[in-house]
Amino acid sequence: MTAPTGPFVPGGAILLALAILGFGAFFWRAWRLYRYMRLGRDEARIDHPWRRLRDELVVYLGQRKLLKRPYYVRGIAHAFIFWGFLIITIGTIDLLIDGIVGFHVPGIGSALFAWTIDIFAVLVLASIAVAAARRAYFPPPRMHVARDGYVILGLIGLLMVTLLVFEGAGKSAGLLEKGYTAPPIAGALLGSIFSHDAAGIVFPVAWWTHVVTVLAFAAYLPQSKHLHIVTTLPNVFFRKQTPRGQLSLIEDIENQETFGAASLRDLSWKQLLDGYTCTECGRCSDNCPALATGKPLDPQRIVLDVRDQLLRDGPKLLAEAKGEIPSPAHFTETKPEELWACTTCAACVEACPVTIEHIDKIVDMRRYLALMEGAAPPEAQRAMTNIERAGNPWGEPRETRGDWAKELGVPTYTEKPDAEWLYFVGCAASVDRRNQKVARALVQVLRAAGVSFAILGTEETCNGDPARRIGNEYLWQVQAQQNIETFKKYGVRKVIASCPHCFNTIANEYPQLGGSYEVVHALQLVDRLIAEGKLKVGRGMAEAVAYHDPCYLGRHNGVYDAPRAVLDAVPGVQRVEIEPYHRERGFCCGAGGGRMWMEEKVGQRVNHRRIDQLLATNSGATKVASGCPFCLIMLEEGVGAKGVQEQIRPVDVLELVAGRLES
Amino acid sequence: MKILIPLKQVPDSTVRVSVAADGKSIKTEGVTWSISPYDEYAIEMALERKDADASTVVAVVTVGPARSRDALRQALAMGCDEASLVVAEETAAPLAVARALAKVVEEAKPDLVLCGKQASDDDQGFIGPALAEVLGWAHVATITKIVPADGAAELWREVEGGHEVWKAKLPALATVHKSEKEPRYPSLPGIMKAKKKEIPERAFASLNVDSSAPALEIVAMEPPPARGAGKILKDGDAKQTAQQLATLLRDEAKVL
Numbered sequence: 060m061t062a063p064t065g066p067f068v069p070g071g072a073i074l075l076a077l078a079i080l081g082f083g084a085f086f087w088r089a090w091r092l093y094r095y096m097r098l099g100r101d102e103a104r105i106d107h108p109w110r111r112l113r114d115e116l117v118v119y120l121g122q123r124k125l126l127k128r129p130y131y132v133r134g135i136a137h138a139f140i141f142w143g144f145l146i147i148t149i150g151t152i153d154l155l156i157d158g159i160v161g162f163h164v165p166g167i168g169s170a171l172f173a174w175t176i177d178i179f180a181v182l183v184l185a186s187i188a189v190a191a192a193r194r195a196y197f198p199p200p201r202m203h204v205a206r207d208g209y210v211i212l213g214l215i216g217l218l219m220v221t222l223l224v225f226e227g228a229g230k231s232a233g234l235l236e237k238g239y240t241a242p243p244i245a246g247a248l249l250g251s252i253f254s255h256d257a258a259g260i261v262f263p264v265a266w267w268t269h270v271v272t273v274l275a276f277a278a279y280l281p282q283s284k285h286l287h288i289v290t291t292l293p294n295v296f297f298r299k300q301t302p303r304g305q306l307s308l309i310e311d312i313e314n315q316e317t318f319g320a321a322s323l324r325d326l327s328w329k330q331l332l333d334g335y336t337c338t339e340c341g342r343c344s345d346n347c348p349a350l351a352t353g354k355p356l357d358p359q360r361i362v363l364d365v366r367d368q369l370l371r372d373g374p375k376l377l378a379e380a381k382g383e384i385p386s387p388a389h390f391t392e393t394k395p396e397e398l399w400a401c402t403t404c405a406a407c408v409e410a411c412p413v414t415i416e417h418i419d420k421i422v423d424m425r426r427y428l429a430l431m432e433g434a435a436p437p438e439a440q441r442a443m444t445n446i447e448r449a450g451n452p453w454g455e456p457r458e459t460r461g462d463w464a465k466e467l468g469v470p471t472y473t474e475k476p477d478a479e480w481l482y483f484v485g486c487a488a489s490v491d492r493r494n495q496k497v498a499r500a501l502v503q504v505l506r507a508a509g510v511s512f513a514i515l516g517t518e519e520t521c522n523g524d525p526a527r528r529i530g531n532e533y534l535w536q537v538q539a540q541q542n543i544e545t546f547k548k549y550g551v552r553k554v555i556a557s558c559p560h561c562f563n564t565i566a567n568e569y570p571q572l573g574g575s576y577e578v579v580h581a582l583q584l585v586d587r588l589i590a591e592g593k594l595k596v597g598r599g600m601a602e603a604v605a606y607h608d609p610c611y612l613g614r615h616n617g618v619y620d621a622p623r624a625v626l627d628a629v630p631g632v633q634r635v636e637i638e639p640y641h642r643e644r645g646f647c648c649g650a651g652g653g654r655m656w657m658e659e660k661v662g663q664r665v666n667h668r669r670i671d672q673l674l675a676t677n678s679g680a681t682k683v684a685s686g687c688p689f690c691l692i693m694l695e696e697g698v699g700a701k702g703v704q705e706q707i708r709p710v711d712v713l714e715l716v717a718g719r720l721e722s
Numbered sequence: 723m724k725i726l727i728p729l730k731q732v733p734d735s736t737v738r739v740s741v742a743a744d745g746k747s748i749k750t751e752g753v754t755w756s757i758s759p760y761d762e763y764a765i766e767m768a769l770e771r772k773d774a775d776a777s778t779v780v781a782v783v784t785v786g787p788a789r790s791r792d793a794l795r796q797a798l799a800m801g802c803d804e805a806s807l808v809v810a811e812e813t814a815a816p817l818a819v820a821r822a823l824a825k826v827v828e829e830a831k832p833d834l835v836l837c838g839k840q841a842s843d844d845d846q847g848f849i850g851p852a853l854a855e856v857l858g859w860a861h862v863a864t865i866t867k868i869v870p871a872d873g874a875a876e877l878w879r880e881v882e883g884g885h886e887v888w889k890a891k892l893p894a895l896a897t898v899h900k901s902e903k904e905p906r907y908p909s910l911p912g913i914m915k916a917k918k919k920e921i922p923e924r925a926f927a928s929l930n931v932d933s934s935a936p937a938l939e940i941v942a943m944e945p946p947p948a949r950g951a952g953k954i955l956k957d958g959d960a961k962q963t964a965q966q967l968a969t970l971l972r973d974e975a976k977v978l
Contacts, residue, residue: 318910430910440907448754449736456738457754533910 062234062266063158074158074270081274088281089289092335095373098380098388102327104297111296114414118295120145124412129639130342133193136186137412140215143183144288147222150176151273158270168239177226177244184219187212201341201350201359211285214276218269223249225265232258287338291413294336297329298414302567303405304615306422309532319426319530323369323376323388326420333415334366343407343417348647349400353662356400358407358417364392365420390424398424399436402665403528403652404610409643425530439529442656446534450520451486452656461516463488463495467502471516472549478513480505481551483542483565485558486521487688493695494688500717501557501581507720508594510584512555518545524560527568529653536572539564543574557581557713559611559618559687560651566616580612582686582712586621589628597721598630604715605635605673605680605707607694608645609687619643622686622712629715635678646672648697650689666693670701684712723870723892724779725768726832727802728823728853729761731786731793732843741943748943757793760838766901768836769801771868779803783826785810785819791921798916799908805919810926817935820852825929827857832893834875839864839897850897860890864899 063070105111117123122141125134149172153164166172191212198204226242227249229235235242253261280286309318320326341359349356368391376388398421407417428434435443445454461471464484472478482505488498505512523538542565546554554576556562566578579587588594606626612618619642626634640646649665659665673683683698685691694709733739734756739748757765765782772778781804782797784790794805808822827835835854840847854861867878871889877896879886890896908916953970955963972978 312910313914316911429907433907433909433912435907437904440904443907445736448734448756454736456736458738458752533913 062154062263064161071159071161074155077271077274078155078159081277084278085281091373092281092286094377095369096328096331096335098324098369098373098376099326099328099331100324102329104299104329107300110300111298114295114298115292118414119291122412124414127410128644132189136189139179139182139186140190141288143179143186143219144215146175146179147183147218150222154270155273168236170240170243173240174243177223177242180219180222181244183215184223187216187219191216199341199345201344201357203339203341205284205339207283207285210279211283214272214279217272218276221265221269221272225262225269228253228258228261228265231255232262234259234262284337284339287336287413290332290336294329294332295414297332299416299419302616303408304563304611305567305571306527306532307419308571309426309536312533312536318430318532319428320420320423321389321427321431323365323372323390325427326365326423330416330420330423331365331369333420334362334369336413337362337366337415338413339363340412342410342412343415346406346410346644348402348404348406348649348665348668351646352649352665352668354400355394355661356397358401358421361393361397361417361420362415365390368392393424395428395434398428399439399657400654400661401652402610402647402649402654404647405614406610406644406647409614422528422530425528426532427530429530430533435529435531436657438657439653442653443526443529443531443534446521446523446526446538450538451490452521452525453486453490455490457520458517460484460489460519461514463498464502464514464516467499469502470513471518472513472551473516475511475513476549477511479511480513480553480555481546481549482512482514483522483554483556483561484514484519485556485561485688487692488557489519491688491692494691494711497557497688497691497711497713500711500713501555503717503720504581504585504588504594504713505555508588510588515545515549520545522561522564524564525653525656527564528651535564535568539569539572539574543569543572546574546576552576554578555581555584557686557688557711559609559616560689563611563615580616580618580621580686582612582622582625583618585713585716586624586628589625594716595721596629596716597719599632599715599719601631601633602682603633603635603678603680604710605637605676605678605683606641606712607637607648607669607673607683607685607690608641609685609690610645610647610651612686613645614643622684625712625716626684629719631719632715635676635680637673637676637678637683640672648685648687648690648693650693655689655692664697664700666697667700669694670697670703673707674701674703680707682708682710682715684710684715686712723771723775723777723834724781724830724832725771725834725836726781726783726827726830727761727764727768727797727836728826728849729765729782729784729793729797729838730758730841730843730849731755731784731790732758732841735759735842741945745942745944746940755789755792757796758838758841758843760840760842760898762838762905763901764836764838764898765797765800765802766903766905767865767868767898769906770902771870772801775870781805781830781832783808783823783830785814785822785926787811791923794921795916795919796908798919798921799913800906801908801912805921807921807923808926808929809923813937814926815933815935815937816846816848817852818931818933820849820856821931821935822926822929823849823853824856825931827853834868834892835859835895837895837897839899847897850895854895857893857895860894862888862890862894862896865896866898866900867902868896 063074122138125137153167157163194204194208223245226245230241230246230250231253232255343358344350347358372388401421403418442452445452450457484498487494520541521538523535527535554565562580626632646669647665648669683694691709691711698704698707734754737753742749768780772780780802782794782802783806785808788809791807798805837850851861862877864879865877866880869876874889874891877888877890955966
């Protein structure tokens, strides 16, 4: 046997030296990266350990987030390379242990393993070909085609080729150990190519090339985006386990001195780990509505700019960390206009295969601008001032908040203290004329189903969502506490919201301030009422209705099916999808994240793009239904600006239901 | 440079005011109060000077009821350095208020006094010019920009199609029409600092001002009549619609 088997042959000693070099280089660099990462602030991420383990199985091992439309081909290619890596690593470990110590990993000589390793070696080679071709000939629009990618593909390719060659040659030269299953595929393909004598030379050359490549790979890995193969493991484990729609709470806000993130040190270690994990695949950018419509925001750049700065300034910062006054390490690349362009729609978070959390970083950076500098765009400041003074971002008189309900005789909690449900109307449905119609529709529906409910009237105030997403955590806390106090006063336990933003913040964020309720979006409740037979919807006009997924219902809260079920339950309505931008790929209307109150002067308006997508389906839909007041406003504006309001009318799903109620 | 801004707390512009039972005043319960918008512009203008020259001191003062303290806190949160309150009945005669402010100005010795051009509650526009008169200072009305110029200040006014630039020797008083930027949103550390800041307070009477002044008496207040429904011109082409509109504007609305 030409391959070393133990420490006492010269080959074994050389192997040991190479392994020390290769892994030494890996760990030396990894330790640096770890220390840079620890420059970030502390953050506990160990809640829900079982869910974290499950995520490792599903997201890391199972490659779940890679295998998503429209990325199936590349997703499968990646999965093969990844699974192949895992399987072949077992063989590599055996190779090294046997070479250095003279001991085999149990089961390594089995037919099962021999077959598995060979099948994967071939699959990996095929996948490498797909990946290389894609880089060279069909690069996805926002992928960074850098040399690094080819180096990695080359190294993996070389590993597979040398593996198959040394296996084949080993078989042909009779150099394989006894008790080993002969490599089935490598043996069949390559075993006969080499004569016995040639194989005796080819085997050691291929074997050593393989081993040196493995170790070179280890040394190269932490210099490369390919490090994600390691960092994804902790990045998935430490991913946020709180609801996606929940931003972090600034505790004891009145006694803090600094807020948000202006510097590398202001991000948490996990947010810095995100940077090490980014594979530069560009899926986040691919799906970003801001980038798609020509805004300066590119979610991938937010992550990579932080990473690049950390790698560049890390050594200096580590040296200074020992000194008295650490330097601030202000972000050098990310510009406010990038941050303000974000609608917090979570398309990036949804698309990221390695669970990077873009929104949390963006909002942390916004928090610095809004809270420390008072530097939100003027229109956003106006909205916040309006929330402070009038309790709604429109600045409509506080006293008029309940006026829409007066002619309907909707009771307030004072009038009906024993109501089962609170209908939290929200600002839009309270003061925006178009959305008042939706509130009235919901009242009709609830009455038809005999639901006991009341509203808060003028005692209701903005839930605070726009302020929080603009970065004004303080105003959000003030608003939330005010509502929580009012809920407490009336003993509210169950809340209906017709606005996904109210729904999200009350359901997912009020518990951070001690307000826990059973919260449903109106369409979830309507779905339930129809299923329970409490609500009868009669036949109306036959019409095709496209469904537009609101981000804070869909991606942020996973409510995709209830609104569709409601549409499907309405006789005459034929639901159509805005392919391919629907469900988890639904395209934002442009109003989330406080964008509703900011000017949109750069590029195409997001809502106009949405209307383009809608029209491009040629589905014959005469209505586009949503479940969000902001979406409704944006869609209305969009069809108006495009001049297609005669062709397709924006509605809320509730309006379709209310229009067909059986009395 | 020291800039002093007398400000007034008024019902916020988002408040739908209603007439109180006496028929002569507005209901004040549940009303959100804020700094009068033109006074906010004056504050922003002063703070922009402070941004440009950190040695600038910006002080605010108000003559009004105790609740006006919140308006002063808001000004401090925006970045003003000092605030003081003169507690007075809401019905103090405007000229007496100007005299009280003059006492404050004489003590504080600012280089420049900036007033909003008018308060948004009564829209009198009286205090600025009256204060300049009591002080015997130069007064420039409705400015949009200040440029300091060695013991003097260039005061810019927007006029039809351009600007007028006035030069005033300091001290001087100007009333503000608008600042270059929108009034700033306070930072959170600013809000917190403002909460802790001392706001000295004294009674109107302690200033011993001559209160013999023509007092305004409000005889009656009533809300404007409800607006009638609008008209939508639907029939006919653009030309006919334009004709209809012109006719209506001339004969019905009588604005042409």
